[in-house]
Amino acid sequence: MTAPDSPELADRAAEWAGAYVHIPFCARLCPYCDFVVVVGRDEDADRYLRALTDEIAAEPPWRPLDAVSFGGGTPSRFGGWRLASVVEALAARFGLAVDAEVGLEANPEDWTPALAAELAAAGFGRVSFGAQSFDPDVLAALGRRHRPGDVARAVETARDAGFRSVNLDLIYGHPAEDTASWEATLDAALALDPDHLSVYALTVEPGTDLWRAVRAGAPPPDPDAQADRWELAQVKATAAGLVRYEVSNLARLGHACRYNLTVWARGEYLGFGVGAHGFRDGVRKVNVRRLDTYLRRVEAGIGPVQATEVVAGEEAERERLMLGLRRAAGVRLGDAGQALVDSEEGRRLIAAGVVEVRGDRLVVRRPLLTDTVTRLVLR
């Protein structure tokens, strides 16, 4: 099986131009979610679209985009024509590379043949469905609105409409899930023959309903069980022809997410919408996180940027290493990698088989320990 990522691709991705567009609207707040989302604000969709197009028009000219990613929130609730208008605005302002990846996150219950056709006609070729689990009890515990059968229908509809890359997001480790349930979820997901699979360990994010429940005595996810579930996902997905190219992401050859590859290669990307991040000309920017503040500021011509940070020198080098260590293809050693390898902890990690120097690259061989390794880079 050929890996969807490679050292060559890792280097190329650093040159790509990405754009991220955040769509905050959701039907319901998932108890584990700490992303920038709003519930019950769908009537603001047209106002939000105007703000997005104004924000895009105000961005200084740039090169054609290689990857465009709509995340949320729930982009599939925004309406096909609105998403198409944003793609049009991006294409008019910056241009789109001939082979540009244009993708969105979608909730299975929103996905209809009409929406799929509208998006395919607008240039979308990648869709990432928030499947999360195929066990109705786990879906209920995760606060999800869809039924397992909705995912199969959504995948088929996306394929019929001509989407070339279909991803499924899965979450493992909720206490309502046991090993048999996770195994059945993996089997059901893989039976749909996805081109890409993201498997995320359920994380208890501060301030969420899940966090409050855990503080009130509900059981938290068990890290050992989560490690076992990650292993099981690797075994099953690999047997189904998917290859891991990042800690939580597996894909077939040609289906690694180009937008994510750009971010992990420390490439440049523009960020539009409430709470969006961007990285351009060595400057990171982050937009305000409140929808009303975002709308008011863009409408007043002030611009939605809350903070900017220049990332240069050693900090930039450390950032390059930390992002690159997430990839199965590893990262060029450079100064930061060499410093890690030469340190006492680095030597210990190499002796323990956690990291490995392969030619001029550093590769994490125990992906679940990636965060432990990157914490050392920061010290």
Ligand SMILES: C[S@@+](CC[C@H](N)C(=O)[O-])C[C@H]1O[C@@H](n2cnc3c(N)ncnc32)[C@H](O)[C@@H]1O
């Ligand atoms: C921000 S969500 C938006 C996509 C879509 N609206 C949905 O709910 O599926 C993107 C993905 O992040 C993952 N995610 C969000 N919060 C998480 C958490 N606390 N722990 C693990 N994964 C999480 C989920 O798998 C989800 O599909």
